[in-house]
Amino acid sequence: MIYEINQERLLKTLQELIETPSVVGYYPCIHQLLEELVEPYGLTVDYDRRHTAYVKISGQNPEKTVCLGAHFDTIGMVVRSIEENGWLSVRNLGGLNFHSLEGENVLVHTRFNGDYTGMVICKSHSVHVFDDARELERDFPNMKILIDEDVHDKTSVEALGIRPGDLISVDPKFVLTDTGYIKSRHIDDKASAAVLIECIRILVENGLQPKNNIWFAFPIYEEIGLGGAYVPDEVEEYLALDIGLIGHEQSGDEKKVSISGADRIAPYDWDLTSRLIELAEENDIDYVTDIYYRYGSDATAALNGGNNIVPATIGMGTMNSHGYERTHIDGIVETLKLSMAYIMDSK
Template identity: 40%
Template sequence: MLSIQPNEDYILTILKKLLDTPSPSGYTHAVMKLVAEEGAALGAGLSWNEKGGLILSVEGLDPSRTVGLSAHVDTLGAMVRSIRPDGTLRLTSVGGFTMYSIENEYCVIHTRSGKTYTGTILSTRPSAHAYTADARDIKRIEENMEVRIDELVSGKDDVLKLGIAVGDFISFDARPVITPSGFIKSRHLDDKASVAALLGLLESIKREGWKPLHNLSLLISNYEEVGHGASWIPGEISELIAVDMGVLGDDLSCKETDVSICAKDSTGPYDYTMTGRLIELAQDLGIPHAVDIYPQYGSDASAALRGGANIRAALIGPGVHASHSMERTHKQAVFNTAKLLAAYVGAN
């Protein structure tokens, strides 16, 4: 059983870079460039699918099989749905989240010309001084939310002159913080924490000079939050581990310091043998972990299975509190995710 020591400084540094790079689903070119450059520097082969997903490849000792590991770099976000007469923006969601989770959040509007503008997401009744009870009771749904642009605009024409248009992307400020106690709090830990773990795995391969038992394909998908991130995967992959956040909540045992091993999600049960092997390795390595069931959850492995891939599949990842909101995990969960993956793919 291979046991690695992840480079903790490297993983936290690359995670911060990922979190600071806006990448709502459909607007991931900048973060994909970052991951591709990092993967190449770590010695991985690069290839792309037609929708912009990245495949990082590593040669194994036995090339007769290929194991896939996937993580998604796309995040929740929004787009400009319309420009209101008063110069605010109506938005439409990209990905599944509640409006309550983004109220009062700072954001960036990305125009197709390349210009960006900052703003704040608010309800249409943002002040208790002006709207009394209505400010508290108004439903936080899309039609009652707007983006206040940080520019001198008083109407729709002023906004259009800035170059802002319907269909422009809106990213939410991640605001990443690593606390002295080791917590990582930020938006978009789903799933940039897992991408950092995969890059940490590659860094370990290069630094420690070990090889995976079989060929390894790391799929960095860019449409997972809208359901089709890994709906196509290379045909040579025989088994796929989706690396995505573990959920915390009622009826779940996962903690922020744990590696989550998901036995079943909305797609159905994951592969019995793969899941059992991951549990066994976590136990042998003394990795804090939890086995849970996520009925409201789907992963890249789910998308691959629905897309007809002839694979076995499993799902693991660092435990994340307040998923699809202001999220938090612990650095040990991210490091241990990389450690468990190395044990699974490495030669004995």
């Protein structure tokens, strides 16, 4: 390998990304962090009108541009209404599972009055009080947000500046264990974003110039299927980095990188996916091939959006996806190695 991997720095970046709220469509804080992370490397961030962030590294061949994407957005909620007792009624942003959210802390991002903390509760919130506390279905009509302020009616919540349309991030609860496991709500897809930021640092630090222009893209609408739906014309290939799946009939593993042959929308590009497998073999990268059942990526969102691109997807195996997720540093490092192999090999 022509570069060193700084695992400590990679994990620090991962924690910073995870602890910066960026629920679907809420980009101000995460964009500021990205700018701070790449600025020391003499790089700036460009944005398109839908707030996908791009960091661009020019290649020896200015004629061809390939893109690696990792979405910044995380699943979360949006305020639907304020109820008479001061609780917030919400709708989902992305594939939430309320069973995993009950009792979690949240941040309500208001438009003009800053953030408020709160928690996710079930209407029948106490086994001491409600006969149906265990049985009541954990879904929208029954799940509310309790704001951590002295507010007990609609008017007092409105007076805080909270209103329908405010976005809600869930506490990510980042934990790094001595055994190298990372637990957090937002491994998806902050682990991939950390990988791309580390690729950027490796390229700059080692004076590596890829053959083609490399654009690192960070969409903010992936979890609702719109992330990569727009891709600039210059981009010929779109390699999406997103979590690999673990479970029944999946081959994913927290210590490996998954190369996906297809997702619920479409097979990924035959040649590009085959090339990624060859690169994994040539570079002794611990990988599996897989397909994803209930899953779409930025690469298939790009296809769906009518873009003229070659799509593929890779990512670290992740347990408990869209719940309190877990992966391992080894899976993140294998994903980094395959990303770098692709960047330096692109034909």
